[in-house]
Amino acid sequence: MKKSTQKLWGGRFTAPTDELVEEFTASINFDKRLYAEDIAGSIAHAKMLGRQQIIPAADVNPIVTGLEQIKAEIERGEFVFSVALEDIHMNIESRLSEIIGSEVAGRLHTGRSRNDQVALDLRLYIRSQLLKVEALIAELILVLVDKAESNLEVIMPGFTHLQQAQPVLFAHHLLAYVEMLKRDLSRLADCRKRLSLSPLGSGALAGSSFALDRESVAAELGFDGVTGNSLDAVSDRDGVAEALFDFSLLMVHLTRFCEELVLWSSVQFNFITLSDSFCTGSSIMPQKKNPDVPELIRGKSGRVVGSLVNLLMTLKSLPLAYNKDMQEDKEPFFDALDTVVGSLRIMAPMIIEMRVNKEVMARQAGAGFSTATEIADYLVRKGLPFRSAHEVVGKVVAFCEVNNLVFTDLTIMQWQEYSDLFSEDLFRLLAPMDAVDAKNLFGGTARKQVQAQIELVRRDLKKGRI
Ligand code: ARG
Numbered sequence: 001m002k003k004s005t006q007k008l009w010g011g012r013f014t015a016p017t018d019e020l021v022e023e024f025t026a027s028i029n030f031d032k033r034l035y036a037e038d039i040a041g042s043i044a045h046a047k048m049l050g051r052q053q054i055i056p057a058a059d060v061n062p063i064v065t066g067l068e069q070i071k072a073e074i075e076r077g078e079f080v081f082s083v084a085l086e087d088i089h090m091n092i093e094s095r096l097s098e099i100i101g102s103e104v105a106g107r108l109h110t111g112r113s114r115n116d117q118v119a120l121d122l123r124l125y126i127r128s129q130l131l132k133v134e135a136l137i138a139e140l141i142l143v144l145v146d147k148a149e150s151n152l153e154v155i156m157p158g159f160t161h162l163q164q165a166q167p168v169l170f171a172h173h174l175l176a177y178v179e180m181l182k183r184d185l186s187r188l189a190d191c192r193k194r195l196s197l198s199p200l201g202s203g204a205l206a207g208s209s210f211a212l213d214r215e216s217v218a219a220e221l222g223f224d225g226v227t228g229n230s231l232d233a234v235s236d237r238d239g240v241a242e243a244l245f246d247f248s249l250l251m252v253h254l255t256r257f258c259e260e261l262v263l264w265s266s267v268q269f270n271f272i273t274l275s276d277s278f279c280t281g282s283s284i285m286p287q288k289k290n291p292d293v294p295e296l297i298r299g300k301s302g303r304v305v306g307s308l309v310n311l312l313m314t315l316k317s318l319p320l321a322y323n324k325d326m327q328e329d330k331e332p333f334f335d336a337l338d339t340v341v342g343s344l345r346i347m348a349p350m351i352i353e354m355r356v357n358k359e360v361m362a363r364q365a366g367a368g369f370s371t372a373t374e375i376a377d378y379l380v381r382k383g384l385p386f387r388s389a390h391e392v393v394g395k396v397v398a399f400c401e402v403n404n405l406v407f408t409d410l411t412i413m414q415w416q417e418y419s420d421l422f423s424e425d426l427f428r429l430l431a432p433m434d435a436v437d438a439k440n441l442f443g444g445t446a447r448k449q450v451q452a453q454i455e456l457v458r459r460d461l462k463k464g465r466i
Pocket of ligand 1: 031087115326327328
């Protein structure tokens with residue numbers, strides 16, 4: 001059995017740690033991502049300890065400059081991370097001892113535990129990462145709004161059950177995703193709010209007997225206040241779970257769009273053409289151009305939803321307060337974060353470069369009896385109850401289908417065989433754009449309404465209201 005070296009917590013131990021245990025319990029390979037937050041938290045803590053005269057004022061400066069030096073070493077790639085030192089917290093503290101000596105460095109951890117330290121690091125990290133994700137979502141919203149605006153005249157079939165239903169503006173379809181993304185963005189901002197209390201001062205689980213000034217540390221680190229229960233503060237991973245749910249729903253939204261991009265770029269639909277730079281080929285079939293990017297975003301959503309379930313299962317039934325199980329919160333979060341960031345980053349340019357095949361969409365918008373509801377509404381306006389109007393138009397559809405005709409092939413006399421309420425003004429309704437413009441209620445697909453929505457989103461984006 002291989003044994004390891006002296007630990008920062010080694011006082012009560014008589015036998016060294018087995019190397020297998022070291023490797024199994026260490027988190028340094030992934031929690032090194034928290035280095036900047038860990039150092040920021042330690043600096044704020046050390047300064048407060050000095051102000052409160054809990055440690056000698058003269059020790060504060062060496063601790064702070066030592067920590068800043070460590071940060072620079074990590075950023076230059078010079079820092080040697082050690083598995084024997086378990087995690088980011090002890091790697092940094094141990095290096096601080098090397099730089100400024102163990103006498104002074106040993107005072108930094110006064111009134112603190114790794115349990116409130118890691119809770120703090122995570123809160124700081126998630127808050128700053130969510131802001132980045134929110135900015136990427138806002139960028140994607142803008143791309144969609146631009147695409148919608150430059151295609152305002154493009155009409156497409158709207159679907160239910162993936163069967164042609166009623167014509168809609170392509171812009172209206174894009175703006176549906178904007179609505180989803182707006183909610184995703186506001187969910188993340190909301191999640192940040194609940195992460196805005198500092199857990200420092202909670203100690204291992206019970207709080208601290210030192211006269212720590214929790215509020216000043218919280219303020220220095222950009223928090224709105226401090227947590228109210230030490231047991232909860234060190235055991236709470238709600239914010240991680242919440243962020244993972246928000247990421248999951250965001251990814252699910254992206255998969256719905258990606259699925260449509262895959263369908264639309266098929267020969268059968270041919271609604272859009274993805275740029276060559278966002279597709280790949282086949283090693284055997286020379287003609288192939290595959291929509292790998294939307295497919296992969298669709299596929300990668302599984303990792304993100306999996307991460308959420310992973311964390312929820314880790315937290316389920318855990319007794320208070322800290323348990324080592326909770327170290328398992330980080331990898332799912334980091335993996336989900338990277339997946340979300342990667343997906344959002346690639347989505348925006350893919351949409352900018354995608355070509356919209358207007359003629360195909362317009363042709364399809366008129367096919368499949370897509371103006372049938374419009375015609376039923378026409379009869380309703382002439383006094384027929386809606387159910388009867390529905391029946392009349394249904395019969396016309398059946399007649400056309402049997403005879404391989406479309407609505408525009410029928411003469412007024414043929415229409416009148418089904419209802420004498422039909423007159424020449426019916427023909428104005430048969431153009432899909434008329435059907436679109438007739439949906440002129442707030443939130444509808446009429447050009448006027450869609451233009452108004454575009455302006456609303458732009459205004460809200462500019463004001464930072466989304
Ligand atoms: N690496 C640990 C984690 O991420 C830090 C906290 C360790 N605390 C403890 N009591 N062992 O959860």
